[in-house]
Structures are given as C-alpha cells and as structure tokens.
Amino acid sequence: MGMGRVCGETSTPSSSSSSPAITTSTSVTETVNGSHQYRINGYSLAKGIGIGKYVASDIFTVGDYNWAIYFYPDGKSVEDNATYVSLFIALASEGTDVRALFELTLLDQSGNERHKVHSHFGRALESGPYTLKYRGSMWGYKRFFKRNLLEQSDYLKDDCLSVHCIVGVVSSQTKGPRIYSIPVPPSNIGQQFGKLLESGKGMDVNFEVNGEIFAAHKLVLAARSPVFRAQLFGPMKDKNTEHIKIEDMEAPVFKALLHFMYWDALPDMEELTGLKLKWASTLMFQHLLAAADRYGMERLKLLCEANLCGDVAINTVATTLALAEQHHCFQLKSVSLKFVAMPENLRAVMQTDGFEYLKESCPSVLTELLEYVARISEHSAIASKHGTEAILDGGDVNGRRVKPRL
Numbered sequence: 001m002g003m004g005r006v007c008g009e010t011s012t013p014s015s016s017s018s019s020p021a022i023t024t025s026t027s028v029t030e031t032v033n034g035s036h037q038y039r040i041n042g043y044s045l046a047k048g049i050g051i052g053k054y055v056a057s058d059i060f061t062v063g064d065y066n067w068a069i070y071f072y073p074d075g076k077s078v079e080d081n082a083t084y085v086s087l088f089i090a091l092a093s094e095g096t097d098v099r100a101l102f103e104l105t106l107l108d109q110s111g112n113e114r115h116k117v118h119s120h121f122g123r124a125l126e127s128g129p130y131t132l133k134y135r136g137s138m139w140g141y142k143r144f145f146k147r148n149l150l151e152q153s154d155y156l157k158d159d160c161l162s163v164h165c166i167v168g169v170v171s172s173q174t175k176g177p178r179i180y181s182i183p184v185p186p187s188n189i190g191q192q193f194g195k196l197l198e199s200g201k202g203m204d205v206n207f208e209v210n211g212e213i214f215a216a217h218k219l220v221l222a223a224r225s226p227v228f229r230a231q232l233f234g235p236m237k238d239k240n241t242e243h244i245k246i247e248d249m250e251a252p253v254f255k256a257l258l259h260f261m262y263w264d265a266l267p268d269m270e271e272l273t274g275l276k277l278k279w280a281s282t283l284m285f286q287h288l289l290a291a292a293d294r295y296g297m298e299r300l301k302l303l304c305e306a307n308l309c310g311d312v313a314i315n316t317v318a319t320t321l322a323l324a325e326q327h328h329c330f331q332l333k334s335v336s337l338k339f340v341a342m343p344e345n346l347r348a349v350m351q352t353d354g355f356e357y358l359k360e361s362c363p364s365v366l367t368e369l370l371e372y373v374a375r376i377s378e379h380s381a382i383a384s385k386h387g388t389e390a391i392l393d394g395g396d397v398n399g400r401r402v403k404p405r406l
Contacts, residue, residue, distance in 0.1 A: 025176045031168030034062030038069045040161040046073040063169025066093035076142045088140030091132045099129040101168035110154035190264035197262040212251040224261040225295040253287040282316045293327045305332045312339045318354030325362045341372035
C-alpha cells in the first residue's frame, strides 16, 4: 500500500534515576490503497439508456469497504441534456464519514499514453481527503467528457472504454510497543467435519439412493439443511429416520451433496464423475444445483450457479436455461439467454436435444429469448449507423475541480 502518513509521538519524561521506564506510542494516519480496472464493452449499445441511468463495475474492496464505478452514458444531470458522459466512484457498503482519496483515469487506447487523469494523489488538498457520508455517496464528474469529443477520440476503441480507478481509504491508529505475537490459524471446521464423514464413526442415518447406501449424522444434516431438519426432527418427520430412500436423484449427486454438507467445499467433479470432460462437470453442476434448491442450501446453489455461468457452451446451455427458469436462478438465466440469442450461437443451440427439452418444459422462456434476439438485432443495426462523440473537464459532486493531466 502506498501510504501518506501523519505521525505524532507521546512520551513520559524521567525526573530521576528511580522513575519508571519511558513509554512511547505513535499515531499513524495513512491511506490503504487499492485499484480496479473497469472495461465498458458495447458503448454504442449503452447509449440511450437514459439520463441518470448507469452501468456499473463489479464491486471491489479497498480498506474494508466496498466500492463500485458508475458510468452514465447519457450523463447524470437532466440539465446537461445528454451532452456529457458522467463517471463516479461510489461507496457500495455500509459506512459513515468514510474519508478517502480517489483517482479516475480514462485510458488512451492508441498507445500514446495520453490518458485523462483526475487525481487527489500527489498533491495538496485544501480541505483534506473527500468524505463519503453514507452508502451510495459518490465522488466524480457529472461533466466528465463531452460525448461528441469522446466518440472521436482514442479513448474509445472497438466500441470499448477502459477506466482505471484508485481508491485510498484514510485510516488512523495508535501503535504502542508490541510485546507478543500469537499466530492464529484459520478455521478448519470443514476439514474436521469432512474427516468425521470419512471415519464413519457415530453415524445414525442411512440414505438409499439408486441402490447405493450413504451413511451420515442426523445432527450435521439438520444443521446444514432446513429440509433435512424438518425431515429428521420436525413435527412431520419421517416415520423411519434411520433408513431414508431418496427418489429422483442420482447417487453421485447425493454423494456431492453430502461432501459439501460436511466439508463446506465442492468436491472434485472430475474425480466424482470419472471423466475429464467439461460437459460431464457441467451436467453434475446442473444436477447439484437442483439438489441444493431441493434441500434449501442457498450457498451451494449459488456456487453451482456461478460455475454454470462461467462455463456456458452450445451443447449444454439450453438445459442450463431450463434449469435456471425452474429453480429461479436469475443471473444464470440472464447469462444463458444472452448466449443463446447471439447470432453466431442461436442456430447451433436450436439443433441440440436440450433445446427440445427447453421448448417442452419452459415454453414461456422462448418468448423472452425472442425479445433478446430482437434487441440484439436492433442494437446491431443502430451501432452500424453511428459516427462518434466525448471530453471536457468537470467538477466533483461538491463543485471542486481537479485539473486533468495528460
């Protein structure tokens, strides 16, 4: 971390040889710095979203606070009538009076390195660091760049903008002499429970899944799943809670479910399926997501959703889309719809068996798919007609100005 420090020391003077030893402490004020690179692909499609509406970066963490970059293609202020684009850094987590320094850089993509930089770093600030009062507070520029100039500049390349952001969160602490150092290991409770599963000791319930028997501990399952808790200990619990038959699930899927319940981590899918093929892992994640939803295990469900979002493919996406619709996985549904709707993917996906299943099981999704296809076709037509626009110096939300340096 690049640190700016303000130090103050206190001490107790000695008046005689019998006085106590001198003690010292140091007050340190510094910045905890972090950066984030944000690419805005499809700038021409983002235009027209509306004044005051934005596209946002992923959330990133600096100094124990979450942050996000907001880009307004049509500007933030109605009075500017979409003449400027706006760019802001926003506090995305709870916090009050968070003091920070910021730097926003629009990168020159021609290789000439004539970047547009607005920075608090490396210069004196009359009123000190900027203060963000609450979640949603932001610093930046309503008039970051004139659109017509931006679209004719080297900052826009292949319909893409690239923004580099630095946040320096101000932190103060008092340091005294350190008289001990005790390293504390991270929690290994997952490993401990996992080894309990492997040991087979103390197990009091058996599950029969497709002819295979899996032993487990009732209390562990009840702690991990509200469905198992009701099934094993609730007022409507099964009559036989020592031997339970699981219907509509494959044995490897139940094995993966048990692994996560004990280890709190996903199993090795290649080892579980015995195949080193992407589609086999995808199929396992699909079934495991359905199982996680069935047993109310939200974290496992999200992990499966994230893995499926990161591995969208022609031969599996239609089945994944149906799954997302049936189990209310909205991000996975959106990613899958966008993938299928792309002109280079649509025809190939329609020829898969999964697409036939999608038509039969989720006919309403086809209507949404048609809307995506139409939207992409419309944007493509608009983008092909556009010329270019964007840059002028602006002020932050308090009216202060930062001189751009090239």
